Amino acid sequence: MTAEFGVLGAVEAKVAGKAVDLGHARQSSVLAVLLVEAGRPVTVDQLVDRVWGEDAPQRATAALYSYLSRLRRAVAGATEVGIERRPGGYVLTADPLSVDLHRFRKLVTQARSTEPDRAAAEHSTRALALWRGDPFAGLETPWLSAMRQSLLDERFAAELDHNDTLLRLGRHSELLPALSAAVAGHPLDERLxxxxxxxxxxxxxxxxxxxxxxxxxRSLADELGSDPGAGLRRLHERILAADPALDVAVPSPPVTVPVPARANVPAQLPADVRAFTGRTGELAALDRSLAPDGDEPPLTVVLLSGTAGVGKSALAIRWAHRVRDAFPDGQLYVNLRGYDSEQPVAVGDALAGFLSALGVSGSAIPPGVEERAGRYRSELTGRRMLVLLDNASSVEQVRPLLPGTGSCLVLITSRDSLPGMVAIHGAERVNLDLLPLGDAVALLGRLIGGRVAREPAVAADLAAACARLPLALRIAAELAAARTDVTLAELVEELGDHRLRLDLLDAGDPRAEVRAVFSWSYQNLPADAARMFRLLGLHPGDSVHVDAVAALTGSGAGEARRLLGVLVRASLVQAGRGGRYGMHDLLRAYAAELAAEHDPEPARRAALTRLFEHYLAGSVAAMNILYPDREPAAGDPEAARNWIEAERPNLAATCTYGAAHGWHRLAVELAGTLFRYLDAGGPVAEAATVTAAAVAAAVALGDRPAQARALSDLGRLHRRQGRLDEAARTYRQALDLYADLGERAAEAVALRNLGSVHWRLGDYRRAAEHYRRAEEHYRQLGDDSGQADASVRLGLVDARLGDEAQAAARLRSALELYTGLGDRFSEAYVISLLARLSQKPADLAAAADHLEHSLAAVRQAGDRTAEAYVLTDLAAVYARDHRLAEAADLLRRALVLLRRIGDRASEAEALNDLGEVLGAAGDGAGARAQHEQALILAGEIGDRYEQARAHDGLGADHARRLFADLAVPAAAGW
Structure with missing residues (x-):
């Protein structure tokens, strides 16, 4: 008898068309987990975690075995269906397509890869018809709630694709009602x-x-502070112009309206390759990866392998440009530099770059590789994207960069055959051999011109001398084109002499042929250009600006530009946009070899010192413009910001390279200079890289003050990400150093920061202890602002522990200090806290007025972090004044900002606040959704109080016990 299972609605099972009794909710949750993972083992620990979460009873494992036994009996009558215990855990042995979720995913994949549109529409219609309601309806656990949201996102992405197909088919009239309703539910989605x-x-x-x-x-400006994307703006312009192309929706070709899948549509592919020749068989093989084979879904991983210089990257880039329209949600690209012994791209850095391109704000990028990989997979869910991973060296370097969705295609290039990608990940390998002789000669003809046609036999000899490797052929062709007075035969003879010498040293290695061509080209360079080429091999980054090249070589910018032109014409350097230049990884390695051979170590070190000092000076100048200490500095803030953004990867590379190779002082100074910018809005990945390098460099120097400052900065990064235990450890290290150094002001700040971590962890006794010590330090230093800050924090501890009288006394003391200092922003915050304690209408109105003025001020200053905090404070005041709709609106705006800046701890708090406001307004379902999200987030970061608040909002019986464990009377929202 056949079996059918459903999770896209209430969890259900049917055997021979009849519904099966799945028992109570907890038992149904066990089946739901197994159905999501149909055919894959799930460990006992995973089942317990996903079915109970943190509420697991002591005998959860025994209960689980009982549920599994009952479920086995329930489906016992079905053919080829069972629940088996295997080494990796429990497995539901059923055809995955018997589960509506997996049928939905397959149909969506088919719809996205099928032509014509009419057939694609049939697939997507069948896919969406499988939905009966919210996934796992009636079942509530943190894991199921998170999975429910992920599946709803998949459905939304499928609906958007379905809408595009129907629009191309001219079915706009029937689609209009559904689109209007969808926009009401997703008012900020630009594609919709x-x-x-x-x-x-x-x-x-x-x-x-x-x-x-x-x-x-208007909505984007109000909610996100941003403008519509380019696609939306262009469509609006075409509508206003009554573009005739918009009037007709014909099946072929489809209407070409730019439709980004989301607000961020990455287009990271490098420029297409000039004079690309041959490779028709390999291009056809790659084309087949997009076409499903019978009932099989399209491939998700393709591997291009071949020797160095054989043209893997060129072929991958050419094909990616050819098929980019098949990936409407964008293309991601990274050169992993897997064979660079000094500077391969770390997996974590590659993930951070991808997340940034996908629209994840820098401070919201998780610090750990596994966490970044998980966020990356989540961001790609439902998107149709091409991911090009160039120059990979191992499966380990690639695996975390693989999406978790079948809607994306990953194209990998590597000199290695990477058998694990084929065996484990089902990759299709396309082996790239040397160019056929005819194609090699044709490439020379396209690059050199008529001389090849006049000397075909000699051109064939030249192609053979270049080992028929495209990289070597291009270099040889450029040299031949530049030396029109020399015959091809003479060039071939000259090349033979150089190759002989190198082959004697490196016989049997195909790369020896390439090095021979490099040598041939290098030997024909003027001495000054040759020196520049060698020194460029020392640069730790991927691309370099002409000004940095001038610093590296010790020349003027004009001279550097002239010599770079010589290297570009010799195809030893590639020119990019905005005065930037790059090198092929083989050429970089060759240049570094030459530098080690011809340039003494002091000369190499002096060149890198000039380069690093150039980066430090540029960073100092930019930061003085962006963050002047007193009066605004002369200069263009936008230009300063653009400089840092363009050089950010090189600045991070300079810090890490400098810390590892003896430029310790420079690494410390550069990291300290950049921290404020990176902390305010730069990617957390680079902020962490730079700060960790600063710690290591300071230790190497024995500079304890610098070590303490770097540790304090690193603690802040951990705290912003919700890594509270790591933040506490790092702050304690900084605190011990400051105490030994006798730096009382810095010690007070470290105490305050450490107290804030314990506050988040729910350890109020230790938080108060650190706040009191900080307060005493500030008192001894005569720092009224610090004393006021410590008083506020101690008052918040008092309020949370239920001593509101003591809290009010501390807050009034702080208010007096802030008023005397003229600190209007802090004054407004304390007034709002006092109003929340009194709840008198007049006090609440005064607090709202002060906070509204603060809100206007921080918005004018462009301080998004402060804006989010003021919005939550104002929402609390509105809520206590029974202005619930306004409070909910403010909290939603605050959540948008908090997610953008990556403040996960404050996000959990705001989610609970919103849940309480919605609950007070009678929106039980909305309140529950917010508390569920808060529970998951608070659990991830270890915020015990917000976990207790979330449980309380969800009506959990043990919420009172959780509050009692924290010595807190109830959820007070402090």
Missing amino acids: AEQLMLALYRCGRQADADEQYRRIR
Whole structure:
């Protein structure tokens, strides 16, 4: 008898068409987990965690075995269906396509890869028809709630793709009602807005389409502080211009309206390759990866392997440009530099770069590799994207960069065959051999011109001398084109002499042929250009600006630009945009070899010192403009910000390289200079890399003050990410150093920061102890602002522990100090806290007025972090004044900002606040959703108080016990 299972709604099982009794909710949750992982083992620990979460009873394992036994009996009548115990855990042995979730995913994959549109629409219609409601309806655990949201995101992405297909088919009229309803539920989604605008326009409602654009533009400005994306703006312009191409929706070709899948559509592919020649068989093989084979879904991983210089990257980039329209959600690219012994790209850094390109704000990028990989997979869920991983050296370097969704295609290039990618990940390998002789000669003809046609036999000899490797052929062709007075035969003879010498040293290695061509080209360089080429091999980054090249070589910018032109014409350096230059990894290695051979170590060190000092000076100048100590500095803030953004990877590389190779002082100074910028908005990945390098460099120097400052900065990064235990350890190290050094002011700050970590951990006794010690330090130093800050924090501890009288006394003391200092922002915050204690209408109104003025001030200053905090404070005041709708609106705005800046601890608090406000307003379902999210997030970061608040909001019986464990009377929202 056949079996069918469903999770896209209430969890259900049918055997021979009849519903099976799955028992109570907990038992159904066990089946739900097994159905999601159908065919894959789930360990006992995973089952317990996913079914109970932190509420698991002492005998959870015994109960689990009982549930599994009952479920076995329930499905015993079905053919080829069972629940088996295997070495890796328990497995539901059933055809995955018997589960509606897996049928949905397969149909969506088919819809995205099928032509024509009419057939694709049939697949997507069948996929969406499988949904019966919210996944796992009626079941509530933290894991199921998180999975439910992920599946709803998948459905939304499928609906957007389905809408695009119907629009191309001209079915805009029937689609219009559904689009209008969807936009109401997703008012900030730009792709959905474009679809509605196009449908309205085609239905003759141009004015309504214009109004829809104005509506989302206002919403984006209010909620996110951003403007519509390029695709939305361009569609609006075409609608206003009544572009005739918008009026007709024909099946072939489809209407080409730019429709980014989300607000961020990465387009990271390098420029297409000039004069690309041959490789028709390999291109056809790559094309087949997009076409499903019968009922099989398209491939998700393709591996291009071959020797160095054989043209793997060129082929991958050429094909990626050819098929980019098949990936409407964008293309990601990274050169992993897997064969660079000094500077391979770390997996964590590659993930951080991808997350940044996908729209994840720098401070929201998790610090750990596994966490980044998980976030990366989540961001790619439902997106149709191409991921090009260039120059990979191992499976380990690639595996964390693989998406978790079948909607993406990963193209990997490597000199290694990477058998693990084929055996474990099902990759299709395309082996790239030397160019056939005819194609090699044809490439020379395209690059050199008529001389090849006049000397075909000699051209063939030249191709053979270049080992038929595209990289070597291009270098040889550039040299031949530049030396028109020399025949091809003479060039071939000259090359033979150089190759002979190198082959004697490196016989049997195909790369010896490449090095021979490099040598041939290098030997023909002027001495000054040759020196520049060698020194460029020392640069620790991927690309370099002409100004940095001038510093590296000790020349002027004009001279550097001239010599770079010589190297570009010799194809030893590639010119990029904005005065930047790069090198192929083989050429970089060759240049570094030459530098080690011809340039003495003091000369090499002096060149890198000039380069690093250039980066330090540029960073200091930019930071003085962006963050002046007193009066605004002369200079263009936008230009300063652009300089740091362009050089950020090189600055991070300089810090890590400098810390590892003896430029310790420079690494410390550069890291300290950059920290404020990176902390305020730069990627956390680079902030952590730079700060960790600063700690190591300071230790190497024996500079304890610098070590303490770097540790304090690193603790802040950990705290922002919710890594509270690591933050506490790092702050304690900084505190011990400051205490030994007698730096009382810095010690007070470290005490305050450490207290804040214990506050988040729910250890209020230790938090108060650190706050009191900080307060005493500030008192001895005569620092009124510090004393006020410590008083506020101690008052918050008192309020949370239920001593509101003592809290009010401390807050009034702090208010007096802030008023005397003229600190209006802090004054408004303390007034709001006092108002929340009194709850008198007049006090609440005064607090709201002060906070509203603070909100205007921080918005004008562009301080998003402060804006988020003021919004949550103002929401608390509004809530106590029974202005619930306004409070909910403010909290939603605050959550948008908190997620952008990556403040996970404050996000958990705001989620609980919103849940309480929605609950007070009678929206039970909305309140529950917020508390569920808060529970998951608070559990991840270890915030015990917010966990207790979330449980309380969800009506959990043990919430009172959790509050009692914290010595807190109840959820007070402090």
